Amino acid sequence: MEAWNQLYHEIINNELLRAALLFGFSFLAYFLAKKFIVETAHRLSRRSANPWDDLLSQHKVYNIAAYAVVLLVVHFGAHFLPRFQPVLERLVEVGWTVLVVLLLDRLLSVGVSAYERHPISKEHPIKGYVQIAKLFVYAAGTIIALATLFNRSPWVFLSGLGALSAVLLLIFRHTLLSFVASFQIVSQDLFRIGDWIEMPKFGADGEVIDIALHTVKVQNWDKTIVVIPTYKFLEESFKNWRGMELSGGRRIKRAILVDQSSVKLLDDELLARLKKVHLLKDYLDRKLREIEEYNRSQGIDTAASPLNGRRLTNLGTFRIYIEEYLKHHPKIRKDMTLMVRQLAPTPQGLPLEVYCFVADTRWIPYEKVQADIFDHILSTAGEFDLRVYQMPTGNDLKEGLKALWNPKSRPNA
Structure with missing residues (x-):
């Protein structure tokens, strides 16, 4: 018994030992609060079907309870250190201010997360506005904490901020610009x-x-x-x-380059071949009848020269064929712009541009449709006696040199 009394008097008389005990009890209180209060709250949240519990757990709102327990221990244990009691009580008040700021910060984050679960959040995001609110919370908390720490009125610090307004504007320039930008992004x-x-x-x-x-x-x-x-x-x-x-339509705007030396008037053989093409049959019947009537009405003798009167060309017929192909394509929007046009000739050939809209705006289906269309165009150009232009490749040069040095390999050799 005497040993306990002696230990008690030692603790009472030794301020350093009392401070160490207060620190130890604070740490123990934090550990126990986290183990039993915070972890229990997290465990109950996981079992609960309420989504708000999960959000509170996700943003660590429950963890603030452990810090609050520490502040309570320090608050009630401060009178054991009378020399440091005023300082400790002031620090506890600052601690409560910090905890309130942290609590508001995390509750605002919970609100944002809950809002972002609704489809409307994509059209009207509020994250920027909430971050502005957090800035005000932290600014107010900082002023209150400093006022408490230095035992001054908060208005003293606010009046000092007025004198530093130019510096603050410079420091928070990007924040102000970002706030204006966020407002315009959402409002417009x-x-x-x-x-x-x-x-x-x-x-x-x-x-x-x-x-x-x-x-x-x-x-x-x-x-x-x-x-x-x-x-x-x-x-x-x-x-x-x-x-x-x-809009429900994704644009195709791509051209192939036609070798201009392969463009020609339709001869009887090519015309007979193209009349068998289903997509061209109606067009050729109508166009040939129209041309024949025009030439007859103008008294033009087409037999004298191919330059007399109007005639069809392989390029023009190919252009109509591509248009008809696109009009009959199930993946092309018929209610949106659809045309095949010639662009200005270039040294690399005559551009023949496809301009239309695919009904599926998704990237992969769109690319598949576009590839299928141009696969077909490139593979059918030869049926119109047209050549698609491309720069000579190494194999072209190799074959050319082989023909030059080996006369027997030439077609007319």
């Missing part, structure tokens, strides 16, 4: 989460996955992530493909 519906945007200056070509106060995250099609400052969307141009997706 410039883009949403899930939109496909292109911003070449920043190497962005993919889907928007996050719109925050300071940054917009874009996941490119190669799965890389591009982070763009939000305010840059007010300074730089970008392309949003949402209109294409909403």
Whole structure:
């Protein structure tokens, strides 16, 4: 018994030992609170069907309870250290302020996560506004904590901020610009989460996955992530493909190069062959009748020269064939622009451009349809006695040199 009394008096008289015990009890209280209160709350959340419990657990709202227990232990144990009691009580007040700020921060995050589970969040994201609210919470918490720590009125610090307004504007310049940009992005519906945007200056070509106060995250099609400052969307141009997706048609605008030396008037042999083509039969019957009536009405003798009167060409007929092919294609939108046109001749050949819209806006189906169309065009050009232009390859040069050095291999040798 005397040993316990002696130990008690030692603790009472030894301030350093009392401080160590207070620290030890605080650590033990934190460990027990985390073990029994926090982990129990997490376990109950996992068992509960309520989604809010999961969000509170995900954002570690329950963990604040462990810190609150520590502050309570320090608050009630401060009177054992009378010399440090005023300082400890002030630090506890600052600690409560910090905990309230953390609690508000995490509750706001819970609100954002709950909101993002609804489809409307893609059209009207609130993450940027919530981050502004968090900035105000942290600013207010910092002012209150400093006022408590230095035993001054919060208005003293607020009046000091007025004098530093120019410096604060410089420090928070990007934050203010980002806030304005976030407001305009949402209010004008410039883009949403899930939109496909292109911003070449920043190497962005993919889907928007996050719109925050300071940054917009874009996941490119190669799965890389591009982070763009939000305010840059007010300074730089970008392309949003949402209109294409909403229209239900994705454009094909691609040309093949026709060797201009292969363009010619239709002769009887080629005409007879093309009349057997189902897609051209009605067109050729109608066009030949129209040309014959025109030439007869003008008294033109077409037998005297092929240059007399109107005639069909293999290129023009091929162009009509492609148009008919596209009109009968099940994956092409008939209610949107559809044409095959010639562009200005180039040294590489005459561009024949296909301009139409695929009914499926998804990337892979779109590419398949486009590839099928041009596979068909390239493979049928020869049926019209047309040649598709391409630069000479190594094999072309090899065959040419072989024919040059081996006269027997020449066709007319």
